[in-house]
Amino acid sequence: MEIPAFFLLFVLLLLHYFMASLAVTVKTNITTDQSAVLALKAHITDDPYNILASNWSSSTSVCNWIGITCGSKHHRVTALNLSHMGLTGTIAPQVGNLSFLSHLSFRNNNFHGSLPNELAYLAHLEVVSFGLNNFSGMLPSWLGFLPKLQVLYAYTNSFEGSIPESLGNISSLKVLHLGENNLSGRIPRSLGNCTSLEIIHLDDNNFTGEVPLENGNLRNLMEVTLANNSLTGIIPNAIFNCSRIEVISLYMNQLSGHLPSSIGNWLPNLKVLYLWGNELEGIIPSSISNASMLTELELGANNFFGSIPNTLGNLRHLERLNFVNNYLTRDSSTLELSFLSSLANCKNLTTIVLADNPLNGTLPISMGNFSTSLEEFVMFNCNIKGTIPTGIANLSNLMALHLQDNELVGHIPTTVGGMRKLQGLYLQHNRLQGFIPNGICLLRNLAELFLNHNEFFGPIPTCWGGLSKLQKLYLDSNKLTSIPSSFWSLKDILQINMSSNSLSGHLPLEVGNLEHVTNIDLSWNLLSGDIPTIRGLESLANLSLAHNKFQGPIPQSFDKLISIEHLDLSDNNLSGEIPKSLMELKFLKYFNVSFNRLQGEIPYKGVIAQFSAQSFMGNEALCGPPKLQVPPCEKSNVGQSKTATTVVVRYILPAMIATILGSILVFFLMRSQKKQVKQKGEEDLLPPPRWRKITHLELERATDGFSESNLVGKGNLGSVYKGTLSDDTCVAVKVFNLKIEEGFKSFEIECDVLCRIHHQNLVKIIGSCSSTNFKALVLEYMPKGSLKKWLYSPNHFLDMLERLNVMINVASSLEYLHHGCPLPVVHCDLKPSNILLNKDMVAHVSDFGISKLLGEEDSMTQTMTLATIGYMAPEYGSQGTISTRGDVYSYGILLMETFTRKNPTDEMFAGEMNLKRWVKQSLPHLVITIIDANLLKRGEEHFNAKLDCMLSIMRLAMDCSTEAPEKRINMRDVITTLKNIKSKFLKDVEED
Numbered sequence: 001m002e003i004p005a006f007f008l009l010f011v012l013l014l015l016h017y018f019m020a021s022l023a024v025t026v027k028t029n030i031t032t033d034q035s036a037v038l039a040l041k042a043h044i045t046d047d048p049y050n051i052l053a054s055n056w057s058s059s060t061s062v063c064n065w066i067g068i069t070c071g072s073k074h075h076r077v078t079a080l081n082l083s084h085m086g087l088t089g090t091i092a093p094q095v096g097n098l099s100f101l102s103h104l105s106f107r108n109n110n111f112h113g114s115l116p117n118e119l120a121y122l123a124h125l126e127v128v129s130f131g132l133n134n135f136s137g138m139l140p141s142w143l144g145f146l147p148k149l150q151v152l153y154a155y156t157n158s159f160e161g162s163i164p165e166s167l168g169n170i171s172s173l174k175v176l177h178l179g180e181n182n183l184s185g186r187i188p189r190s191l192g193n194c195t196s197l198e199i200i201h202l203d204d205n206n207f208t209g210e211v212p213l214e215n216g217n218l219r220n221l222m223e224v225t226l227a228n229n230s231l232t233g234i235i236p237n238a239i240f241n242c243s244r245i246e247v248i249s250l251y252m253n254q255l256s257g258h259l260p261s262s263i264g265n266w267l268p269n270l271k272v273l274y275l276w277g278n279e280l281e282g283i284i285p286s287s288i289s290n291a292s293m294l295t296e297l298e299l300g301a302n303n304f305f306g307s308i309p310n311t312l313g314n315l316r317h318l319e320r321l322n323f324v325n326n327y328l329t330r331d332s333s334t335l336e337l338s339f340l341s342s343l344a345n346c347k348n349l350t351t352i353v354l355a356d357n358p359l360n361g362t363l364p365i366s367m368g369n370f371s372t373s374l375e376e377f378v379m380f381n382c383n384i385k386g387t388i389p390t391g392i393a394n395l396s397n398l399m400a401l402h403l404q405d406n407e408l409v410g411h412i413p414t415t416v417g418g419m420r421k422l423q424g425l426y427l428q429h430n431r432l433q434g435f436i437p438n439g440i441c442l443l444r445n446l447a448e449l450f451l452n453h454n455e456f457f458g459p460i461p462t463c464w465g466g467l468s469k470l471q472k473l474y475l476d477s478n479k480l481t482s483i484p485s486s487f488w489s490l491k492d493i494l495q496i497n498m499s500s501n502s503l504s505g506h507l508p509l510e511v512g513n514l515e516h517v518t519n520i521d522l523s524w525n526l527l528s529g530d531i532p533t534i535r536g537l538e539s540l541a542n543l544s545l546a547h548n549k550f551q552g553p554i555p556q557s558f559d560k561l562i563s564i565e566h567l568d569l570s571d572n573n574l575s576g577e578i579p580k581s582l583m584e585l586k587f588l589k590y591f592n593v594s595f596n597r598l599q600g601e602i603p604y605k606g607v608i609a610q611f612s613a614q615s616f617m618g619n620e621a622l623c624g625p626p627k628l629q630v631p632p633c634e635k636s637n638v639g640q641s642k643t644a645t646t647v648v649v650r651y652i653l654p655a656m657i658a659t660i661l662g663s664i665l666v667f668f669l670m671r672s673q674k675k676q677v678k679q680k681g682e683e684d685l686l687p688p689p690r691w692r693k694i695t696h697l698e699l700e701r702a703t704d705g706f707s708e709s710n711l712v713g714k715g716n717l718g719s720v721y722k723g724t725l726s727d728d729t730c731v732a733v734k735v736f737n738l739k740i741e742e743g744f745k746s747f748e749i750e751c752d753v754l755c756r757i758h759h760q761n762l763v764k765i766i767g768s769c770s771s772t773n774f775k776a777l778v779l780e781y782m783p784k785g786s787l788k789k790w791l792y793s794p795n796h797f798l799d800m801l802e803r804l805n806v807m808i809n810v811a812s813s814l815e816y817l818h819h820g821c822p823l824p825v826v827h828c829d830l831k832p833s834n835i836l837l838n839k840d841m842v843a844h845v846s847d848f849g850i851s852k853l854l855g856e857e858d859s860m861t862q863t864m865t866l867a868t869i870g871y872m873a874p875e876y877g878s879q880g881t882i883s884t885r886g887d888v889y890s891y892g893i894l895l896m897e898t899f900t901r902k903n904p905t906d907e908m909f910a911g912e913m914n915l916k917r918w919v920k921q922s923l924p925h926l927v928i929t930i931i932d933a934n935l936l937k938r939g940e941e942h943f944n945a946k947l948d949c950m951l952s953i954m955r956l957a958m959d960c961s962t963e964a965p966e967k968r969i970n971m972r973d974v975i976t977t978l979k980n981i982k983s984k985f986l987k988d989v990e991e992d
Helices: 002-026 030-042 051-055 093-097 117-121 141-145 165-169 189-193 237-241 286-290 338-345 365-369 390-394 414-418 438-442 462-466 485-489 509-513 556-560 580-584 606-610 637-680 696-702 741-754 787-792 800-819 874-879 884-900 915-922 943-960 971-991
Strands: 044-046 068-070 077-081 103-105 110-113 127-129 134-138 151-153 158-161 175-177 182-186 199-201 206-210 223-225 230-234 247-249 254-257 272-274 279-282 296-298 303-307 320-322 327-329 351-353 376-378 400-402 424-426 448-450 455-458 472-474 495-497 504-506 519-521 526-530 542-544 549-552 566-568 573-576 590-592 597-601 621-623 711-715 718-724 730-736 765-770 775-780 835-837 843-845 860-862 881-883
Touching: 030 044, 030 077, 030 093, 093 117, 117 141, 141 165, 165 189, 338 365, 365 390, 390 414, 414 438, 438 462, 462 485, 485 509, 556 580, 580 606, 696 718, 696 730, 696 765, 730 741, 741 765, 741 775, 787 835, 787 884, 800 835, 800 843, 800 884, 800 943, 800 971, 881 884, 884 915, 884 943, 884 971, 915 943, 943 971
Parallel strands: 077 103, 103 127, 110 134, 127 151, 134 158, 151 175, 158 182, 175 199, 182 206, 199 223, 206 230, 223 247, 230 254, 247 272, 254 279, 272 296, 279 303, 296 320, 303 327, 320 351, 351 376, 376 400, 400 424, 424 448, 448 472, 472 495, 495 519, 504 526, 519 542, 526 549, 542 566, 549 573, 566 590, 573 597, 597 621
Antiparallel strands: 068 077, 711 718, 718 730, 730 775, 765 775, 835 843, 860 881
8 A cells, every 4th residue: 555655645646747837937927926816805705995996907017016026137027925914705716827936925814715725836835824814624734745845834723634644844934833723633744744834733733643743854943833732752862952942832731751851951942831731740850950041931720740840940940930720849948938038030920820730838037038020929839937028028010919829918018008019919818816907008909909818807997998900809708897998989890898897887888889889799897877879880780788787777779789699688677568669570590588577579570589488587577478487467547547657657757757857957057058159258258178278389389389380381371380278289370371262261160060070080089279369179189290291201101001091091081071961062173182190001081171061951052162173173173073982083183193103184185195094004904104112122022012003002092083073983893892902912922
């Protein structure tokens, strides 16, 4: 059988070269190439950017068409590059007639179908890229008969079947990338014959069998990625003997065996070693520390045992260390985890992940000597004993600290506030004790705080009201005693669990401020008083107030908890009837009001009908159907009369008395207030109760008499000064120009708008001062200045991700103004000078001097006030029409300006040319020519990821700024799109 197979291969080769020679001989002119390319155009069913339709025309030479390159010697098509054009279609067989073609790329489109066999005639092909499409079918064997092929990209498609053995024939092959397909079977051993092979990527497929790269001929190998397959057996030693190799990625397979004891001795260029998620065992050889160029070492989720080498500190370039989920231990000579001390020498280290190992030791004091570049420290479930070192506060860039599920004792160090960038602190399931330190209040970036299942006692710190980014808080199973009133100002918190403590006091109305919260568990405490009338918690899915001392009725307002799934009010002293409106809570899956003092008929209809007697037991005065194990309800008139009398005496009469007394009190308060106004003269006339009333004298002192040295901005409508109030609060004082009528109007508008809105990306108002001759607003001071300064000042710079974050912040504020306010607010003057940055570079929208409130029946209104030229929507400038769509247009222009660093009134924009048209003409292939040169340069790291990100942003900007208002995207969709762009960019950078 061997001879016929060889003979058949020989015949195929002869036939191939004969056909290729025939193609070169017969098809000798550029007309043939043009016909082939036009045939390809005919197979393309969608050209979203109209590139081929507008450019590939027989009226011009094919050599001048986009994506086409011709050779200078033969004047024939040598390169066909259709990458990143969004095209949909199939490959025309006629492409096989491009007999001089050496480079062929369809990368990142929507091509589908199988690869035509006619491509086998392209004997000059050196580089082929089919990556990031929807191609399917088998990889054709003719790929192995392209004699000059050096690079083959076919990743991220739907190819299936096995890799053709014929690929082993290509001695010139340097790069083979077939990752992210549905390929299966064994990796052919013939690949060991590709002696020029430098990069082989076969990850994210379904390959089985052993790794076949034991052939010692692969001396040029630099990258091997076979991750996320089902490979078995041992790792060939030949891989660890390739001196040029830089990346070894074999994670998520079923590989077994030991690592060679000399693993690091022959790998001077190794940078990345990913072996996690296999079945490797044995010790981690100390020789691995000799691979001095290692930046990422990941051996987690295996069966390694023994002590972690103390020599890891020799890896001076190490950035990421991951040994999670093994059986590793400490050096038995000391209780201290000494290997951690050696890691202090790794100055580039950002991540340490050692969780789920029986380390059974103490954290060294030297932890404080870790590099300040450390961002993530993960050592949960490691049997760590002792205390948390105070020096941990030196880790100023740490973003996540995971020490949960250990045996830590003592206090949280008071110095914890030094970790200013910390976003997640996880200390649950230890034996920590004492007061929770106020130092946590300094962690202003904290999003997740888990202190549950410890022995903390005392009150929750009052200053926690300043943790504005907190989203998840777990304090359950401690001995805490009180909740500060400031806590209920955390409007963005999502999850709260304070169950099983000793919390006392009342639940305030302000719990309704938590507008995004989904879970609240306050069960098993000592809370008392009435449950407040909770409104605004439309996202709340789980509420447990069980096992407390609450009394009074179940609030009727609970029917507004439209997302509630789990409601537990059991074991309290609640009285009155169960509100019938609870039957309308359509998502309710768990309901428990047992062991209270409730009475009357159980509203056993709607969603309540699904619950059993367990939900209502222990309430002696309830009645209802027999299946609930309660007495039947009486239907007699006497009973009804008695019930009506009870209702009148118990509820209606007290309410009437309270209303009368309240009216009398309001009357006397209003009279008193009028007298005070007459006596005060120059006192503040307008601020809502939550604003501070600040006198003119206080503002003079705060700004050194409104001195020029404190002036930070000036315009037609007024000036802005930096000031410091008597309580050391740094503020911005906006003094309005009352010499013009617009100054008065601007003050009134800003007061009217700012008293209605509150959002983390809007400048916060602190107070105001208003008299006949002086009007000022006192605002939160933004120390980083305006976006305009960061775009155009020579000593300031924002990178791509920073600009993207700023625009997400701005979009978030507009989404709130347009869709989150009772009356929609149109800003009307969005531009870089009105975007201010706080100390953490978070953007805040300011200056509502010409903004408009839209009434309940208004989607738009008219105005005579002009916004800033260059940013205002066409319908605003021509007709004075105001709507939220006008802000969207301005946002689109702002988006273009932020990433191009071109002001819409720049002198280059004259005649019919403007910023929007300039951007539009660049899409999609010339976008690099308009982006701020400091953001995007050819050849730099992550260039492709950045270019793709910029292209997506500019397309979004065009969607925002279409001429017709009704065709513009809304801000809800804008922010969703922007966040998706950011996520994709970060993923692309990580994978690059």
